[in-house]
Amino acid sequence: MRTYSGPFLTTEGFIQAEINIEGGKDEDDIWGDDDTPSVVDFEEGGDSGKPAVIIPTLYNAHTHVGDSVVKDVPKGNIPEVVGPGGLKFKALEKSSRDQMIKSIKMYLRKAVEDGIRDIIDFREDGVEGLSIIKEAYEDFEDDLRLFLMARPEKNRYNDWELNNLMNLSEGIGVSSYRDWDPDQLRRVAEVTKSFEKPFAMHCSEFEREPIEEVLSLGVHHLVHMIEATHDDLLACAIEDVPIVVCPRSNMFFGKIPDIPKMLDIEVKTCLGTDNAMLSSPNMFREMEVAYRCAKMKGKVDPLQILMMATWNPRKDLNLGYHNSQKESNGDARETYVILEAAGGKPAYDVVTKLGPRDIIEIVEW
Numbered sequence: 001m002r003t004y005s006g007p008f009l010t011t012e013g014f015i016q017a018e019i020n021i022e023g024g025k026d027e028d029d030i031w032g033d034d035d036t037p038s039v040v041d042f043e044e045g046g047d048s049g050k051p052a053v054i055i056p057t058l059y060n061a062h063t064h065v066g067d068s069v070v071k072d073v074p075k076g077n078i079p080e081v082v083g084p085g086g087l088k089f090k091a092l093e094k095s096s097r098d099q100m101i102k103s104i105k106m107y108l109r110k111a112v113e114d115g116i117r118d119i120i121d122f123r124e125d126g127v128e129g130l131s132i133i134k135e136a137y138e139d140f141e142d143d144l145r146l147f148l149m150a151r152p153e154k155n156r157y158n159d160w161e162l163n164n165l166m167n168l169s170e171g172i173g174v175s176s177y178r179d180w181d182p183d184q185l186r187r188v189a190e191v192t193k194s195f196e197k198p199f200a201m202h203c204s205e206f207e208r209e210p211i212e213e214v215l216s217l218g219v220h221h222l223v224h225m226i227e228a229t230h231d232d233l234l235a236c237a238i239e240d241v242p243i244v245v246c247p248r249s250n251m252f253f254g255k256i257p258d259i260p261k262m263l264d265i266e267v268k269t270c271l272g273t274d275n276a277m278l279s280s281p282n283m284f285r286e287m288e289v290a291y292r293c294a295k296m297k298g299k300v301d302p303l304q305i306l307m308m309a310t311w312n313p314r315k316d317l318n319l320g321y322h323n324s325q326k327e328s329n330g331d332a333r334e335t336y337v338i339l340e341a342a343g344g345k346p347a348y349d350v351v352t353k354l355g356p357r358d359i360i361e362i363v364e365w
């Protein structure tokens with residue numbers, strides 16, 4: 001048995017706690033099983049164990065895992081690199097199915113090693129795209145919850161295709177309002193909701209998009225909102241539509257999300273790493289960049305950034321599995337990352353100083 005004590009991140013913030021762990025590969029296991037380490041005892045206020053910082057497993061609320069196969073250094077603006085027909089899609093066309101599966105597996109393995117247990121992925125290439133990612137994901141199903149939001153292959157409504165996507169995916173995540181004919185997009189949104197599945201989209205990433213029309217589609221969440229006005233963000237807060245920000249991806253294109261403004265307006269805010277061709281899945285890096293670029297825009301508490309990668313997506317998006325609210329996900333697993341203590345304020349330490357190499361172990365409760 002191992003004992004750790006230190007700051008423990010709850011939905012309300014850090015509390016001092018002590019936990020006892022049993023199992024896992026660090027212990028002599030006569031049966032040769034590599035069983036998951038699990039928490040056998042929790043005591044609030046205890047401090048006799050090895051010093052540690054304990055947080056829920058990290059939640060990456062926005063990726064495009066599929067473009068991990070693209071290895072070129074991208075050149076150009078957002079539409080030229082990741083827009084329909086852009087560099088990314090040309091590179092994907094040249095890649096074989098085997099190459100794609102291999103790259104996706106490598107990416108997912110890194111995500112698991114980095115302490116991530118939930119990912120929301122916007123999956124391109126319609127039905128074929130889903131078939132590729134599902135084959136790659138088979139090896140990771142026990143460790144990682146990959147929530148797949150698909151999209152029609154040609155940015156056009158097609159009844160047959162959409163019905164197939166509804167059966168094979170968990171929702172729809174489209175590129176942007178500007179890439180679609182509004183009537184066709186509305187039909188996609190309506191069909192998605194008739195299946196009681198979430199419909200989400202990128203919004204105001206390259207240029208401002210009409211928020212009234214976007215919100216009237218009944219979106220589950222929006223990604224980016226860099227070019228959104230104060231009133232656009234306020235509309236999201238009023239309509240209770242969460243925003244996922246991906247600062248490393250935005251900065252690649254010379255843009256910085258205004259995280260302090262989003263937090264001031266009290267819009268629900270989560271964090272993701274976006275395109276695999278631009279960024280690793282590492283949420284420690286994303287939190288650090290989010291914190292530093294938030295400071296360039298105003299004041300931010302590092303705890304708010306840490307929450308964007310842990311509890312906010314669980315509460316606000318409610319699409320995850322690990323540590324999710326038990327009411328909506330009956331059999332959700334509770335999983336925590338135990339980090340080497342850095343000795344300072346825990347949220348600041350996690351966001352600015354700690355990383356995957358500081359993970360002592362990942363435990364189940």
Ligand SMILES: [Zn+2]
Pocket residue numbers: 062063064122202223274275
């Ligand atoms: Zn994206």
